[in-house]
Amino acid sequence: MPSQSDFNQPEESNFAPVLAHWYEHHKRDLPWRHTRDPYRIWLSEIILQQTRVAQGMPYYKRFVEAYPTVAHMAAADERDVLRLWQGLGYYSRARNLHQTAKLVVNEHAGLFPGTYHKLLTLKGIGTYTAAAIASFAFGERVAVVDGNVYRVLARVFGIEDDITTTSAKKRFAALASRLIAHADDPATFNQAIMEFGAIQCTPTSPDCLLCPLQQPCVAYQTGRQQVLPVKAKKAAVRERFFHYFVFRNGNRLALRERTNRDIWQNLYDFALVETDEPKTGFRQLELSEKLQKLVLYSTQTAAPTEATQLLSHQRIRATFYEFVVPDRLTDDLFDGLSWFSVDQVAALPKPLLIVNYLKTHLEK
Ligand code: SF4
Numbered sequence: 001m002p003s004q005s006d007f008n009q010p011e012e013s014n015f016a017p018v019l020a021h022w023y024e025h026h027k028r029d030l031p032w033r034h035t036r037d038p039y040r041i042w043l044s045e046i047i048l049q050q051t052r053v054a055q056g057m058p059y060y061k062r063f064v065e066a067y068p069t070v071a072h073m074a075a076a077d078e079r080d081v082l083r084l085w086q087g088l089g090y091y092s093r094a095r096n097l098h099q100t101a102k103l104v105v106n107e108h109a110g111l112f113p114g115t116y117h118k119l120l121t122l123k124g125i126g127t128y129t130a131a132a133i134a135s136f137a138f139g140e141r142v143a144v145v146d147g148n149v150y151r152v153l154a155r156v157f158g159i160e161d162d163i164t165t166t167s168a169k170k171r172f173a174a175l176a177s178r179l180i181a182h183a184d185d186p187a188t189f190n191q192a193i194m195e196f197g198a199i200q201c202t203p204t205s206p207d208c209l210l211c212p213l214q215q216p217c218v219a220y221q222t223g224r225q226q227v228l229p230v231k232a233k234k235a236a237v238r239e240r241f242f243h244y245f246v247f248r249n250g251n252r253l254a255l256r257e258r259t260n261r262d263i264w265q266n267l268y269d270f271a272l273v274e275t276d277e278p279k280t281g282f283r284q285l286e287l288s289e290k291l292q293k294l295v296l297y298s299t300q301t302a303a304p305t306e307a308t309q310l311l312s313h314q315r316i317r318a319t320f321y322e323f324v325v326p327d328r329l330t331d332d333l334f335d336g337l338s339w340f341s342v343d344q345v346a347a348l349p350k351p352l353l354i355v356n357y358l359k360t361h362l363e364k
Contacts, residue, residue, distance in 0.1 A: 015213075019193060047063070050312075091265065104122065145176050155201060242274055249324065253342070267348075345358065
């Protein structure tokens with residue numbers, strides 16, 4: 001098989017025009033491409049991090065409707081922002097979104113700074129998002145570099161550096177900066193390269209046969225589309241075992257806000273005991289004195305049910321134990337648990353695991 005050195009590096013100056021031409025004919029019509037409002041561009045970028053366009057679209061529309069300006073979002077209750085975000089995962093994104101909105105309103109008079117470097121001074125806005133806002137909203141010539149860009153550039157230019165390393169990140173960023181220098185319109189260049197990675201040069205089945213970059217593409221010429229980009233293996237997925245105690249009293253359920261620095265911060269779930277290993281039944285668990293008392297004097301109403309949720313680096317295996325608490329013990333809640341009516345529970349921000357549990361068990 002020929003090696004990379006058998007091929008000439010593609011001409012950097014040709015890349016942007018070819019890409020722009022491809023984009024003109026293949027771009028999808030997406031709502032955030034019709035605006036130069038930095039707030040809406042920022043919102044779409046945060047939603048689309050770790051999320052596919054089809055999944056993110058309804059969330060974008062909902063957010064724009066609920067919070068049409070950054071001032072509306074800044075004035076919102078964090079709980080409502082999290083509630084609207086529910087189901088998208090990576091909830092720190094929603095919390096940062098809200099924090100940054102407040103920052104823009106309180107420290108920048110409600111206006112996003114108009115340059116890449118000033119945008120970077122905002123907490124919660126990193127290099128990728130700053131480049132996206134600066135180019136899409138303000139037309140600044142600064143290249144976005146995300147997973148799509150790494151993939152496209154690694155393949156076209158045959159770059160074998162591990163994209164998780166700092167040196168590789170610098171190399172890709174420098175290449176992207178040189179490439180965007182040849183673009184007529186920097187915003188189009190950035191949109192185009194991301195779109196190209198999303199629909200043409202996809203991770204597992206790039207459409208090489210109909211690709212306008214096929215001729216200069218090193219990966220195609222050397223049959224290494226599946227090898228590039230090089231990425232070090234992910235850390236192993238951590239298994240966690242959550243044992244939820246679902247306490248009911250009439251129409252009410254006991255939930256608490258997760259306040260510790262862990263997954264699902266500021267979302268609501270039930271009384272929880274966590275173990276590193278699976279257990280068969282709550283009697284195998286070490287319960288606190290207060291939890292033990294509540295369990296002992298309440299009535300278990302259903303067989304335990306199980307559910308799993310896979311997060312980026314964790315697999316949560318949950319078991320739910322359901323109890324009806326007698327009226328005389330309703331003041332004995334502990335560890336931040338409070339009673340919420342079914343309607344109140346519906347309005348609380350919750351992890352998907354809890355949402356799904358309630359969907360199947362609440363109507364019983
Ligand atoms: S030829 Fe294939 S691998 Fe190369 S840029 Fe096009 S789609 Fe990607």
